[in-house]
Amino acid sequence: MSSSDALANPNSYNTESPMIKTLLNFYSNKIWSSFIRLIPCRRDFNLLSKLSNFYLRRNRPGLPLPLPSTSLDSSIVLTEASRVFDVVEDILDHIFSNLHNIQKNLQFWQCRAEGTNAQKVYFMFFQRGPRAFVDGTIQLLSGRGSRLQYLCHSAAAHISQRVAILTSLRHCLATFLAQVYTEVDKYGEDLIKSPEKSLPSLLVTINSLFSKLEASLSNINPMCQSDSSACVDEIKTFPLQFEKLPEIQEDSQWTDCEMRDAINLIYQNLYKVDSYVSLVVGKYRKPRKMTRYWFRYTCGAVGLSVCSVWLLRHSSLMGSSDIENWIREARESTISFWNDHVEQPILSIRDELFETFRRRHKGVMEVEEVQLTANSLHRMLVAFSEQTGEQHLPENASDQAMLEIVMARYEKDLMHPMKNLLGGEIARALLIQIQKLKLDIETAMLELGQILKANEINFAILAALPAFFLSLILLMLIRAWVKQDKGAEGRGRIARIQRRLLVVEVEKRIMQFQTCVERGQEEDAQCRFGLVLYSLDRLYRAVERHAKATGEWLSLRQDIIDLSKPNLQTSYKLTLTSRLERVYDCLLPSSNTR
Numbered sequence: 001m002s003s004s005d006a007l008a009n010p011n012s013y014n015t016e017s018p019m020i021k022t023l024l025n026f027y028s029n030k031i032w033s034s035f036i037r038l039i040p041c042r043r044d045f046n047l048l049s050k051l052s053n054f055y056l057r058r059n060r061p062g063l064p065l066p067l068p069s070t071s072l073d074s075s076i077v078l079t080e081a082s083r084v085f086d087v088v089e090d091i092l093d094h095i096f097s098n099l100h101n102i103q104k105n106l107q108f109w110q111c112r113a114e115g116t117n118a119q120k121v122y123f124m125f126f127q128r129g130p131r132a133f134v135d136g137t138i139q140l141l142s143g144r145g146s147r148l149q150y151l152c153h154s155a156a157a158h159i160s161q162r163v164a165i166l167t168s169l170r171h172c173l174a175t176f177l178a179q180v181y182t183e184v185d186k187y188g189e190d191l192i193k194s195p196e197k198s199l200p201s202l203l204v205t206i207n208s209l210f211s212k213l214e215a216s217l218s219n220i221n222p223m224c225q226s227d228s229s230a231c232v233d234e235i236k237t238f239p240l241q242f243e244k245l246p247e248i249q250e251d252s253q254w255t256d257c258e259m260r261d262a263i264n265l266i267y268q269n270l271y272k273v274d275s276y277v278s279l280v281v282g283k284y285r286k287p288r289k290m291t292r293y294w295f296r297y298t299c300g301a302v303g304l305s306v307c308s309v310w311l312l313r314h315s316s317l318m319g320s321s322d323i324e325n326w327i328r329e330a331r332e333s334t335i336s337f338w339n340d341h342v343e344q345p346i347l348s349i350r351d352e353l354f355e356t357f358r359r360r361h362k363g364v365m366e367v368e369e370v371q372l373t374a375n376s377l378h379r380m381l382v383a384f385s386e387q388t389g390e391q392h393l394p395e396n397a398s399d400q401a402m403l404e405i406v407m408a409r410y411e412k413d414l415m416h417p418m419k420n421l422l423g424g425e426i427a428r429a430l431l432i433q434i435q436k437l438k439l440d441i442e443t444a445m446l447e448l449g450q451i452l453k454a455n456e457i458n459f460a461i462l463a464a465l466p467a468f469f470l471s472l473i474l475l476m477l478i479r480a481w482v483k484q485d486k487g488a489e490g491r492g493r494i495a496r497i498q499r500r501l502l503v504v505e506v507e508k509r510i511m512q513f514q515t516c517v518e519r520g521q522e523e524d525a526q527c528r529f530g531l532v533l534y535s536l537d538r539l540y541r542a543v544e545r546h547a548k549a550t551g552e553w554l555s556l557r558q559d560i561i562d563l564s565k566p567n568l569q570t571s572y573k574l575t576l577t578s579r580l581e582r583v584y585d586c587l588l589p590s591s592n593t594r
Contacts, residue, residue: 062096063537063564065089066185068192084191084199087263088184091206092537094270095177098277099170099534106166108286113159120155121148127292162284165220169280172216173273174530175523179209181533182526182566200254203262207245210269214242217276240276242269337467345464370442374399377435381406384428406432488542493590495542500587502539506563507577509535514570529566536564546586556584 065088112123125136140147183205184191190198217240243265254262290297314322381402388409410429417426488498513528540560547553559576562568580587 061089062093063533063540064561065092066181066188066561066565068188083259083263084195084202087266088180088202088206091180091266091270092177094274095173095180096534096537098274098281099173099177099530100538101281102166102170102173102277103534105281105285106163106170109159109162109166109284113156113163117152117155120159121151124151124155124158126295128287129291129294130298133295165280165284168220169217169277170531171527172213172220173277174527174534175216176209176213176530177533178526178530178566179212180206181530181564183209185566196253199259200262203259203266204245206266207242207262207269210242210266210273211244213273214240217273220280240272242272341463341465341467345460345467348460348463367446370439370446373435373439373442377432377439380432380435384409384425384432388425403432403436488538489545491546496586496588496590499539499542500581500589502535502542503577503580503587506532506535506539507574510563510570510573510577533564536560543584543586547584550585552584552586556580556586 065085067085112120115123125133136151140151183202187198187202187205191202245262245265311323312318314320316324378399381399385397385402385405388405406429409425410433413426413429488495488502509528509532513525513532516522516525516528540557543556544553547556559580563573563576
């Protein structure tokens with residue numbers, strides 16, 4: 001990345017780039033600055049600001065500038081002042097980005113600082129890379145009983161040093177952010193009414209704030225004295241010297257050429273801030289994920305290597321057909337599982353749902369067959385009862401009553417079985433009982449068939465349950481991967497919790513700001529106000545998409561802008577924060593979502 005590209009697009013600078021790349025970019029920037037001074041000033045030469053305005057537009061802009069509401073109707077005036085407004089927006093955008101980078105690393109070290117001594121030693125051994133693991137092991141083995149205590153103190157000092165340096169760096173940038181924002185708020189009315197007078201004053205004021213930032217950042221170098229690495233030496237010798245604008249007299253007006261030179265000079269200073277912050281954060285940043293989990297990855301790589309060797313031994317390269325056999329068996333098992341638990345159950349359900357008429361017709365025929373058997377039994381009972389004539393048969397007698405007559409005659413004839421076998425009614429009684437048994441069997445089979453038919457869908461569903469659960473688990477995994485929470489801007493429950501925590505953070509920092517004001521701690525109050533602005537910017541970006549979807553963005557946006565006003569009373573700001581948590585849907589708890 002060339003220096004011109006860096007100036008044209010300050011956001012394109014990677015805050016986590018190596019130290020050598022940062023220094024090369026810085027010195028190439030010096031060469032470029034010397035080159036552009038040789039070019040005569042032309043009316044249309046404002047390429048840096050135009051490219052910067054083009055590339056710096058993010059998907060969702062952050063916290064807006066504190067301009068009066070009447071500026072929305074002053075399109076002509078805004079056209080004249082738009083260049084300076086774009087510069088200020090770029091400054092805020094860069095500071096917000098640097099603060100976010102610092103905050104992520106600072107939170108990591110603060111979490112490590114709150115851990116126990118054992119957790120700190122574990123971090124020093126296993127989460128700083130293999131070289132730190134080897135060095136720590138050598139130190140531990142070469143020492144005596146007090147070596148473990150020394151490692152605990154060393155780990156605590158290592159973590160506390162990074163917390164202190166990143167906290168100081170955040171303090172400097174937050175103070176600078178609050179000063180720039182306050183100055184823009186102070187010049188707001190004048191920028192709209194008389195931009196030709198107020199714009200030069202604002203540029204000179206911003207340049208003086210860069211000088212204050214240079215002095216505050218220079219105080220971080222003594223904090224790095226305990227570290228003797230090469231990167232820290234570069235931080236100590238980094239030429240953090242901002243360019244200065246000439247002082248202006250009252251009622252003086254700048255030409256367009258002078259205005260463009262001032263804007264380009266501010267961009268150079270802003271790039272120097274990015275370079276310095278990237279050096280400091282690059283040295284004291286949290287270890288990368290690969291570095292923190294190198295031990296797990298190493299064990300995984302060793303396990304993968306062992307599995308690879310084992311697979312190689314069973315592959316065709318070594319003359320073995322085990323892998324082919326396993327693949328064939330797995331394929332056959334998969335096909336069998338598909339047929340038994342997916343295809344056949346679905347076909348059964350389909351047949352049960354779409355062949356109801358055919359099965360109903362078949363059921364009617366079975367009922368008719370049972371009815372024929374029952375009618376035949378009834379006629380046999382009637383004929384037997386009438387021919388025996390031992391008892392008077394009542395009209396409309398039931399089959400059960402006539403069957404009792406048959407059984408009574410059967411028992412009587414059994415008194416003389418040999419005699420009645422030829423001349424009695426034993427044979428007819430036996431045939432009637434066989435007919436009754438046939439009727440009972442057919443009736444039972446009919447009822448059993450009806451029960452089985454009624455549960456065919458249930459059996460098919462039970463057979464398909466394993467495939468259903470596997471599909472459900474796969475669907476849940478895909479859904480979790482697609483709809484994963486992306487910080488506070490996501491859609492899930494965790495993202496909603498993070499948005500509410502941002503509101504809590506804003507409220508807490510507003511109270512800290514008010515405490516510093518009451519104690520007369522002006523510099524700390526400016527730092528707290530800068531952190532309030534940073535939290536509001538994070539909240540602004542997190543809720544914009546969700547609030548627009550629910551139609552509450554205009555009201556929520558105005559509340560966030562009101563919270564960022566420097567002169568608004570703290571009591572009213574606290575009232576606004578409590579309202580944010582109670583009213584807006586995107587900030588409600590998960591249990592209250594619709």
